Structure formats: C-alpha cells, structure tokens
Amino acid sequence: MYKYDEYDHAMVAARVAEFSDQVKRRLAGEITEDQFKPLRLMNGLYLQLHAYMLRVAVPYGTLDSRQMRMLAHIARKYDRDYGHFTTRQNIQYNWIKLEDAPAILEDLASVEMHAIQTSGNCIRNISSDQWAGAAADEITDPRPWAELLRQWSSFHPEFSYLPRKFKIAVIAANEDRAAMRLHDIGIQIVEKDGEHGAAFYVGGGMGRTPMIAPLIKDFVPLGDMLSYAEACLRVYNRYGRRDNIYKARIKILIHELGADEYRRQVEEEFAHVKSLGIDPPKAEFDRIAEQFAPPALDASAPDAIDRSDPDFAVWVDQNVAAHKVPGHAIVNISLKPIGGIPGDASSAQIDLMADLAEKYSHDELRVTHAQNIVLPHVRKADLYAVWQALDGAGLATPNLDLISDIIACPGLDYCSLANARSIPVAQKIATRFSDLGRQKELGELKLKISGCINACGHHHAGHIGILGVDRKGTENYQLLLGGSGAEDVSLGTITGPGFDEDGVVDAIERVTDKYLAERSEGERFVDTFRRVGMAPFKEAIYG
Amino acid sequence: MKLLTGNDLKTGFVTWWTGADWSLHIEDAADVGEHGEAILAVEEAARRVNAPYIIAGEQTADGPRPAHIKDRIRALGPTVRPDLTLKPADPAAGDWVI
Numbered sequence: 323m324y325k326y327d328e329y330d331h332a333m334v335a336a337r338v339a340e341f342s343d344q345v346k347r348r349l350a351g352e353i354t355e356d357q358f359k360p361l362r363l364m365n366g367l368y369l370q371l372h373a374y375m376l377r378v379a380v381p382y383g384t385l386d387s388r389q390m391r392m393l394a395h396i397a398r399k400y401d402r403d404y405g406h407f408t409t410r411q412n413i414q415y416n417w418i419k420l421e422d423a424p425a426i427l428e429d430l431a432s433v434e435m436h437a438i439q440t441s442g443n444c445i446r447n448i449s450s451d452q453w454a455g456a457a458a459d460e461i462t463d464p465r466p467w468a469e470l471l472r473q474w475s476s477f478h479p480e481f482s483y484l485p486r487k488f489k490i491a492v493i494a495a496n497e498d499r500a501a502m503r504l505h506d507i508g509i510q511i512v513e514k515d516g517e518h519g520a521a522f523y524v525g526g527g528m529g530r531t532p533m534i535a536p537l538i539k540d541f542v543p544l545g546d547m548l549s550y551a552e553a554c555l556r557v558y559n560r561y562g563r564r565d566n567i568y569k570a571r572i573k574i575l576i577h578e579l580g581a582d583e584y585r586r587q588v589e590e591e592f593a594h595v596k597s598l599g600i601d602p603p604k605a606e607f608d609r610i611a612e613q614f615a616p617p618a619l620d621a622s623a624p625d626a627i628d629r630s631d632p633d634f635a636v637w638v639d640q641n642v643a644a645h646k647v648p649g650h651a652i653v654n655i656s657l658k659p660i661g662g663i664p665g666d667a668s669s670a671q672i673d674l675m676a677d678l679a680e681k682y683s684h685d686e687l688r689v690t691h692a693q694n695i696v697l698p699h700v701r702k703a704d705l706y707a708v709w710q711a712l713d714g715a716g717l718a719t720p721n722l723d724l725i726s727d728i729i730a731c732p733g734l735d736y737c738s739l740a741n742a743r744s745i746p747v748a749q750k751i752a753t754r755f756s757d758l759g760r761q762k763e764l765g766e767l768k769l770k771i772s773g774c775i776n777a778c779g780h781h782h783a784g785h786i787g788i789l790g791v792d793r794k795g796t797e798n799y800q801l802l803l804g805g806s807g808a809e810d811v812s813l814g815t816i817t818g819p820g821f822d823e824d825g826v827v828d829a830i831e832r833v834t835d836k837y838l839a840e841r842s843e844g845e846r847f848v849d850t851f852r853r854v855g856m857a858p859f860k861e862a863i864y865g
Numbered sequence: 866m867k868l869l870t871g872n873d874l875k876t877g878f879v880t881w882w883t884g885a886d887w888s889l890h891i892e893d894a895a896d897v898g899e900h901g902e903a904i905l906a907v908e909e910a911a912r913r914v915n916a917p918y919i920i921a922g923e924q925t926a927d928g929p930r931p932a933h934i935k936d937r938i939r940a941l942g943p944t945v946r947p948d949l950t951l952k953p954a955d956p957a958a959g960d961w962v963i
Contacts (some may be wrong), residue, residue, distance in 0.1 A: 351912050371939050373877035402949055419876045663945055735943035745945045795933055
C-alpha cells in the first residue's frame with residue numbers, strides 16, 4: 323500500500339490547518355455561509371437533510387486496518403456509530419457537527435487519509451478495481467497508476483475549478499469491476515506487442531444524461547499517461563460549458579464535438595503538453611509501484627477448502643473469488659443483509675473487518691463501488707475462520723451479485739438532492755426475494771436504485787434499475803431494464819409509467835418471473851433481456 | 866401556513882422557528898405568515914440559523930406539519946432508522962411523515 327511521503331504529509335497537514343481556521347472564522351461570524359460553502363465542500367463537508375455530512379476519500383478503495391479502525395473511531399466518536407460506504411469507494415458520515423470537523427480531519431490525517439476533493443468541480447477520488455493486485459484476470463496491478471493520477475490531480479491548480487466534477491477510473495483487467503466506461507475518463511491498462519499501455523475512454527457518465535465513454539486512444543504508452551490525461555482535461559477545461567450546469571460535464575462536450583474532433587484537439591494539445599515534462603521519471607514511478615508490491619503469499623498453501631459446513635459452503639460459492647496465487651482467495655463481504663441498509667456498517671462491524679484484514683488479509687481491505695468490502699488476500703485455509711467471524715457480526719450474507727446485493731444511494735432519507743427514498747425500496751426488494759434459493763435461481767442480477775436523476779445509485783447501469791422521482795409531491799419510481807456497468811456496458815431503458823413503492827417491487831417480481839420463463843440455457847437476466855427485447859417484459863409488467 | 870426552517874450552524878441539526886427562538890421539534894414551529902423573509906434575514910445574520918428557508922405547512926391536531934415529504938423527513942429523521950429520529954421510543958412517531 324502507498325505510504326505518504328513528506329510532501330503528502332505536508333499537503334494534508336496544511337489543508338487541515340487551513341480548514342480549521344476557516345471553520346473557526348465561520349463559527350465566529352467572520353465569513354458568511356455563501357463564502358464558507360465552497361470552502362467546506364472542498365473538504366468534503368456537505369450540509370445534508372439532517373446535519374452536515376462528511377465524505378472521506380478512500381483512494382482507489384484501498385485501506386489498511388489502521389485506516390479502517392480510524393473510520394470506526396470517527397463513526398463512534400463524532401457520528402452515530404455507523405458509516406455509509408459509497409458507490410465511489412468512499413465513506414460518508416451523516417451526522418457530523420461543524421465544530422468537530424477540524425478534529426476529524428486531524429484524526430484522518432494521522433492515518434494518511436483526508437476528505438479533500440470529495441466534492442466540488444475538481445478531479446475526484448480515483449476509483450479502481452476492488453480486486454486489484456489479487457485478481458486472476460488482471461495484466462498488472464492498476465493501483466500504482468491510480469496513485470500516480472491521485473498525486474497529479476491533488477490540488478492541481480489548473481483543474482481545481484473545472485466546469486463540473488470529474489471522475490477517473492483505472493482498471494487492468496478485461497472484466498470491468500469499476501464501471502470504467504461510465505466515468506469522465508476510464509483508463510484500461512492493456513497489453514500490445516508485449517508492452518503495457520493505457521486505453522483512454524473519455525466522456526462517459528451517468529446522471530441526467532447517461533453516456534458510455536467512447537474510445538479516444540487505444541494505446542497511450544504508460545510513460546505518457548499523465549500528459550495524455552492532462553491534454554484530455556485541458557480541452558475540456560477550455561471548451562466545457564460553464565453556462566449550464568446540466569451541460570457542463572465532459573460527456574456533453576464530446577457528444578457535441580464528436581469523438582473524432584475531440585480526439586484531434588486532444589492530440590494537438592498532447593503534442594504541446596508532452597514537451598512540458600509532466601510525466602514523472604521512471605524512478606519516481608518505480609518508487610510508487612514498489613509500495614504496491616504484492617504481499618508475500620505462499621503459493622504452496624493448501625488449495626482445498628473444507629466445505630462440510632453447508633452454510634459456509636454456500637458463502638464460499640457466492641462471495642469468494644479466485645485469487646491469482648494458488649491457495650488464496652478474495653473474500654467479498656456483503657454490506658447488504660436482507661432488509662438492511664445497503665453500504666451501511668456499524669463501528670463494531672468496521673472494527674471487525676479491520677481485525678480480519680490484519681489477521682488474515684495482509685492488512686488490506688478494499689471498498690467496492692457496489693458498496694461492499696473486500697479482503698483481497700486470504701488463505702483458503704483461513705476462510706472458515708473468516709466466515710465464522712463475519713457471520714457472528716451479520717456480515718456473511720451470501721448474496722454477492724444476486725438480486726439482494728443492491729446498490730442504493732442514500733436517497734430522500736438523507737440526501738438534500740433526492741426526490742424519493744431509495745433505501746426502503748431496496749429493503750422491500752431484498753425482503754421479497756430473501757429466499758436464497760430463489761436468488762440463486764435468478765443468478766447474477768445487478769439491481770441499482772437512485773433517489774434522483776443524479777444517479778449516485780447507478781440506476782442506468784443496473785440490469786434492473788430504479789429511479790425515484792417526485793410526482794406532485796409523491797414518491798414515484800421508474801423502472802429501467804438492460805443496463806450494465808461491466809465490460810458489456812449498456813444503458814438501461816425505461817419500461818414505461820412509474821410505480822409507487824410497493825408497485826415497483828411487484829413490477830420487479832413480474833420482470834424476474836418473465837425472465838425465468840424466457841431464458842435460454844446459461845443466460846443471465848441481462849442476456850435474456852438483450853435477446854428478447856423490452857416487449858415481453860413490458861407485457862408482463864403492464865399487461 | 867408558512868414555516869421557517871434551517872439548520873443549526875454548529876451541529877447542522879434541523880431547526881424550526883418558534884416565533885421567538887429555534888427548536889429541534891416541529892411541534893414548536895410557528896406560522897411566520899408574511900414575515901418569513903424578514904425573520905430569516907435577521908436570524909441568519911445573527912448566526913442563530915444556517916441556510917434558512919420558508920416552506921409551506923399545515924396545522925393538524927398534532928401540531929404543524931410540513932407540506933412536502935422532504936421537509937417531513939427533515940422534521941423527524943431518516944425513515945429507515947427510527948432509532949435515530951427525534952422520538953426513537955415512539956414507534957408511531959413517524960406515521961405522518963410518509
């Protein structure tokens with residue numbers, strides 16, 4: 323894992339001191355809320371429905387146990403004993419007091435964490451594959467490149483006031499576990515003629531106008547990656563619209579210009595930027611990469627798993643994934659207990675996961691964009707002990723990628739932007755489909771719920787998506803089918819008129835029944851939808 | 866009726882104008898009539914409230930209630946965590962919210 327150097331420490335410490343002074347001035351009435359708001363947002367502090375909300379950055383979703391314990395400590399000391407893991411691999415606290423914010427940021431800095439650039443029109447937290455460094459299918463660990471981008475984008479003077487927020491994801495496997503093409507820039511590390519390079523997909527995103535990022539450059543030598551990213555941002559910063567917030571994202575610019583013209587301008591800019599010497603010397607990149615060296619895993623560790631406990635076997639089958647090193651496995655901890663709140667974890671649960679990481683996963687954890695937690699490096703021989711501990715804490719729900727593994731934004735229960743509640747809908751769906759046999763019969767089914775058009779719950783990318791809207795002061799839910807945030811990326815299509823809360827749960831049951839009736843051998847829900855189209859599902863829903 | 870609401874500057878908690886002060890409890894809220902903007906300006910300048918705004922409400926037998934669901938949820942707390950609402954011991958406390 324990356325450890326802060328003297329520059330990182332100095333930057334974060336300076337920001338903590340600066341923001342502490344800003345809070346002091348605000349509380350003393352020396353600055354108004356209008357003056358203070360952009361300052362607090364630069365430090366991840368929002369004013370939400372019930373209180374201040376603090377969003378803490380988890381770079382590319384990677385944490386060690388010390389950092390995870392600090393997240394538990396903050397929940398316990400400053401919040402209401404829980405945190406909410408988000409679809410951008412971060413964590414949010416919903417009940418923060420302004421007067422406590424400086425102390426929280428100091429605590430975070432003590433474990434090399436912060437809340438910088440988790441809001442505002444800047445480059446946000448870089449996201450990545452939660453299985454990075456462990457996945458059997460990756461060609462390299464993408465996190466050194468994500469870390470390089472983090473350093474480049476932190477306090478980047480030219481990109482601190484972009485037309486709109488900007489999100490970057492980096493992956494290095496063909497299986498896309500990071501919704502890469504639904505980011506402003508999606509980078510896939512690829513191999514060509516024995517060399518690794520970066521494929522740049524630019525102009526994706528969800529929100530009001532969902533778009534899949536087109537391929538802008540299929541192979542950028544990794545030594546040029548920062549310069550190419552800089553060129554992509556410069557063209558956007560120059561021509562992105564600032565007159566209309568709804569048309570300010572880079573996806574709109576590229577849509578208007580066309581991918582070819584945008585590419586031409588980026589190439590022109592790149593020719594200039596490359597001469598500026600932005601890309602680090604190889605030695606500096608190697609210094610970063612060294613810190614992501616794989617842990618010393620014993621490839622001769624036993625590969626067999628004792629499956630004699632049937633509940634354990636069910637969990638292994640659903641929540642444990644293949645590791646690149648024999649005798650090891652990737653453990654996916656579901657934060658989606660049936661009837662629970664997707665992504666929420668109590669301080670005790672967060673502490674427990676930290677303890678398990680320290681004892682069984684080489685001190686590493688990951689936050690996933692699906693609002694789950696990963697222990698990336700667990701010996702197969704330790705899986706039973708890990709499962710027992712998780713089970714005792716309500717963290718062993720065996721539902722990864724099943725219909726109850728629902729992504730849901732905080733919705734109208736917490737968010738001031740939301741139009742409808744998301745969490746109660748997620749709870750009702752999970753409860754309706756609580757029978758594990760039924761869930762497994764349905765197979766991989768990614769269900770994603772947003773409480774407003776901003777799409778924090780990724781509803782466009784759900785095999786089944788739900789969008790909450792406000793219809794004359796009443797919550798109403800639109801249903802979408804056929805989306806995907808994975809390598810088979812697609813955007814969902816609205817089925818038709820919306821439903822009330824119970825109605826949308828019923829509609830989903832009709833959709834899944836139709837899928838079971840229509841599917842061919844081996845087809846997932848989304849495969850069947852793509853083959854037969856919307857019509858039979860619409861008929862099943864509306865008659 | 867019109868209600869004046871905002872957040873406490875230090876804690877961020879939702880507050881309601883009572884006619885003389887600010888309260889966490891919607892039951893204490895007063896009808897500000899046409900005086901909302903004037904009260905808002907004075908109270909915000911004095912830092913007794915943060916981000917205040919005026920909403921439509923209605924008087925019920927149980928006291929004033931915000932007209933819109935968003936402010937009803939603000940008034941009590943998240944519907945999915947009754948233990949975190951202002952009245953965690955009363956299971957019926959949120960019946961009027963949705």
